[in-house]
Amino acid sequence: MTFKYTIETDPNKIDYKQAAKILEKVGLISEPNENKQEQAFKNSDVTVFIKDEQRIIGLGRALSDGVSQAAIYNIAVDPDYQKQHVGHTIILYLLEQLKGLNIILYTHPQTLTLYEKYGFRRNKTAFAHFQAGTAEDLQWMEEEGFFLPEGFRFNDEKGRY
Numbered sequence: 001m002t003f004k005y006t007i008e009t010d011p012n013k014i015d016y017k018q019a020a021k022i023l024e025k026v027g028l029i030s031e032p033n034e035n036k037q038e039q040a041f042k043n044s045d046v047t048v049f050i051k052d053e054q055r056i057i058g059l060g061r062a063l064s065d066g067v068s069q070a071a072i073y074n075i076a077v078d079p080d081y082q083k084q085h086v087g088h089t090i091i092l093y094l095l096e097q098l099k100g101l102n103i104i105l106y107t108h109p110q111t112l113t114l115y116e117k118y119g120f121r122r123n124k125t126a127f128a129h130f131q132a133g134t135a136e137d138l139q140w141m142e143e144e145g146f147f148l149p150e151g152f153r154f155n156d157e158k159g160r161y
Helices: 016-025 034-042 086-097 109-116 135-144
Strands: 006-008 046-052 055-064 069-077 102-105
Touching: 016 034, 016 055, 016 069, 034 055, 034 069, 046 086, 055 086, 069 086
Parallel strands: 069 102
Antiparallel strands: 006 046, 046 055, 055 069
16 A cells, blocks of 8 residues: 655644644544644654645654653544554654654553554553643543552552552
């Protein structure tokens, strides 16, 4: 299959109104604030946008120290373009740019098996401390299954802490 879309990696050549709409459409942000998204992408070390002519149809970004650690964020594909290798192209591009680094990825519980196909493994010792969202955002994340129950311990941890 030939990939028929354009890959753009320069965050200065992007319409952030479109980028924010995609992030909102797939549920990664609750309101499409294009200024915040522009700031987030321009402050990232690696960005990738997939375009169908002038329309942004997918995007992703990563932060990195360039030495040993990196984190991938905001992988999103417009639902109208899913199952066309757009997400696959985004992931492969980011992984190539971050080659040789330890990479963490924060994702929706429904996409866990997707990332396992790219060599990601679930981490038993990760924590998240969310300060930017509203109480409603945190409640949604709880209901969607982003968090283990408060006080949860794996069997091999019980009695140790």
